[in-house]
Amino acid sequence: MKVPQRLRPLVEEGLVDDVLSQLMSGKEATVFVVRCGDEVRCAKVYKDAKQRSFKNAVSYTEGRKVKNSRQARAMEKGTRYGKQMQEELWQNAEVDALFxxxxxxxRVPKPYICTDGVLLxxxxxxxxxxxxxxxxxxxxxxxxxxxxxxxxxNQVxxxxxxxxxxxxxxxxxxxxxxxGPVIIDLPQAIDAAANNEAQVHLQRDVQNLATYFGQxxxxxxxxxxxxxxWQHYVAGTLTTETPLTGQARIDNTPVDMAGLMQEIEATRREQEARLRRMQGISEPGRDN
Structure with a gap:
């Protein structure tokens, strides 16, 4: 087939010898079957943000680290450079996760190289x-x-x-x-320790498996x-050998309502005091 424009640099550099066919086109990339020397591999060509239809990307990218503060500021401001950094961060996430x-x-596909928005x-x-x-x-x-x-x-x-x-x-x-099964498509891979929604994403992944195989x-x-x-993970008891029963532990510890209300009241007073200090207002019972 005709070499797609995004794959031409790889052909010119000798990383790809021939493009055999288009395998699929998804929400974040188009995948081609290519020949590299004597091996047949696949080339995943990432779509840019305007073409990509993956929703709620912020929920997945939270906690991903950037190289320096300049890049972080640019991403926050949404500048052209910042958007370029966001794209590189999105694409590199799958490469990093695969390795x-x-x-x-x-069980994931073996990665070889990622260059110019193409993963071999x-x-x-x-x-x-x-x-x-x-x-x-x-x-x-x-x-x-x-x-x-x-x-x-076990893979999860x-x-x-x-x-x-x-x-x-x-x-x-x-x-x-x-x-056996091989897990693919990881550009939205989540840092379990740094993402506040990690538990939600994990439980949804596992529930998706139960729903499908439950048929x-x-x-x-x-x-x-x-x-x-997730309970084992939070408790620090999760290993690849941890026996799973399919039943979660129920926390029956009674809630200390009196202590909870005291904490809420203390937080409220602290916030009020902070606001008064910011506004230059003296606390009740004290002279200016």
């Missing part, structure tokens, strides 16, 4: 050597559904132990390779793996 997760033993990585294939189908396109027996669900829960735990949450995990972002194994629909995993 980190691969090192942690998570492993092409995931099935038993026949064809492009692996998405999980959504595969029929599963109840037993196979339970096996895949358990395997993917491995990711969290590495400090990463997928953030958009579903049957559409999982490929069924010859040797084949209905008992999975009532499990609480997301809450259970």
């Amino acid at each position: 980190k997760l691969a090192a942690a033993g998570v 990585m492993e092409l995931v294939t099935d038993a026949e050597g064809d492009v692996a189908p998405r999980l959504n396109d595969v029929e599963l027996s109840p037993e196979r559904a339970r096996e895949c669900h358990q395997f993917l829960l 735990v491995r990711m969290l132990c590495a400090g990463v949450i997928h953030g958009d995990l579903s049957e559409y972002n999982i490929l069924m390779a010859e040797d 084949f194994a209905p008992e999975l629909l009532t499990t609480q793996y997301g809450k259970e995993i």
Whole structure:
């Protein structure tokens, strides 16, 4: 096929020898099958912000670190340079996550290089050597559904132990390779320790798995793996070997209402005192 414009620099630099076909076009990127020497790989061409339809990006990018304060200020002001930095941060997030997760033993495509908004990585294939189908396109027996669900829960735990949450995990972002499920599409990967919405994203990822596999194994629909995993993570007891039951612990500790009200009142008085100091007003009972 004709070489797409965004891939021409890679062809000219010898990183890609031939573009074989377009694999898919999604909300944040278009993916092509390419030949690199004797290997067939895929090239993920990221769309710019105007074309990208991924919603609520701020919820995912919170906590991502930038190189210096100048870049941070530019991003806050929304300048042209700041927008460029935001794009690079968005694209590099997937590359960083792929390398980190691969090192942690998570089943993700092997990344090779990311340049000019194009990520070269492993092409995931099935038993026949064809492009692996998405999980959504595969029929599963109840037993196979339970096996895949358990395997993917383990992958979610491995990711969290590495400090990463997928953030958009579903049957559409999982490929069924010859040797089992492979997790893909990580530009929205979340820093578990730095993002205030990390728990929400983790539990949604896990619930998406339960909802999908629950079509084949209905008992999975009532499990609480997301809450259970997060409880272990917060308690510092989560490892890749932590046994999971699918049931979250219930906190029956009674709320100390008197103590809570005292804290609220103390906070209110502190805030009032701060406002008076800012306005140059003396506190009641004191002379100016």
